[in-house]
Amino acid sequence: MNQKPVLESAGLDGWIIRLFDTIDEHNLSWLSALSRRCEQAFGDALIDLVPSYTTLLVVFDPLMVSPCEARATIYRILADLEPEDSRHAGEIHELPTWYDTSVGPELTRVAEQAGIAVNDVIDAHSQQVYRVFALGFAPGFAFMGLTDPRLECARLGTPRKKVPPGSVAMAGRQTAAYPTATPGGWNLLGRTSASLFDRNREGFSLLRVGDQVRFVPVSREAFEREGGDTTPMEPLA
Incomplete structure (x- = not known):
């Protein structure tokens, strides 16, 4: 220091x-x-x-x-x-994540801003191991970083009124997964089937400060088998 x-x-x-x-x-x-x-x-x-x-x-x-x-x-x-x-060091978590524009509508936005293909965005985001720096905003919401510098992208100008649970998102060089349905202005990349907040779990939150996290790409079929919600995102108003 x-x-x-x-x-x-x-x-x-x-x-x-x-x-x-x-x-x-x-x-x-x-x-x-x-x-x-x-x-x-x-x-x-x-x-x-x-x-x-x-x-x-x-x-x-x-x-x-x-x-x-x-x-x-x-x-x-x-x-x-x-x-x-x-x-x-904290626990290591692998979060199965379905990356798709139907549930991650900002995949295209991040790709265009970075000048790379959508698949390259998915690769760059999923190949990084993130550390949980803080919990806040909503119960179980873990602020993680740092993302690949190519993916750095500002928050949305108009936040969504409701972001579904499990939504995997990023803003700046931070990334996170929404544990519950809340408003949010981060760029959505996909959705995880992992249960991030459970009142019956000791400590409630799956992730804790210091933990290591990797988002593991899975197919839609695998995502559904794990109980993932494939409901498409509504367009921004």
């Missing part, structure tokens, strides 16, 4: 620790190490840890530890923080 961490107040029960200013896969080993150390140092006083691409939000019980005490604890952790090694 080549920059000095910055602490920002998040009210009487939280501190935001800013470790980096830019998104990079290597940030994750530092943020994971910081999360682990905070869990150990705060113990029962810890309410929540919310990692992102460059920051970690630490939420604590102000009845057990004051903001000043929490800040001092964080500074002690930062004084000798070292990145986590590969032995603490």
Whole structure:
């Protein structure tokens, strides 16, 4: 880590620790190490840890530890923080994905912008192994990166009112799969049959920060056998 961490107040029960200013896969080993150390140092006083691409939000019980005490604890952790090694890497997930313009209407848009064929977009997206940087926006929604730089593509100008569950999408150099039906403005490339959010699953979300993910192309027939929804996307209004 080549920059000095910055602490920002998040009210009487939280501190935001800013470790980096830019998104990079290597940030994750530092943020994971910081999360682990905070869990150990705060113990029962810890309410929540919310990692992102460059920051970690630490939420604590102000009845057990004051903001000043929490800040001092964080500074002690930062004084000798070292990145986590590969032995603490998260789980590896392969998400079966049906790439098709009927469920991934922006496949053509991304291909045209990149100056490559649709099949090349599918190859580039599916051959990359992504790391989960953060969870947010909706329960179980995992922000992953980084995609092949050729595929970098801005969000849609007009977000959809409803994106079906399992929709595989990208924006900028991030990618994700929608766990539930929600509004969304990312470029849709296809759909996965994987169950990304389940209230009966421990932790609810299939994916966790630090996990590794690969989208595995499958045929429509294989997608349907796994319970995938082949309902075509409605055109944007």
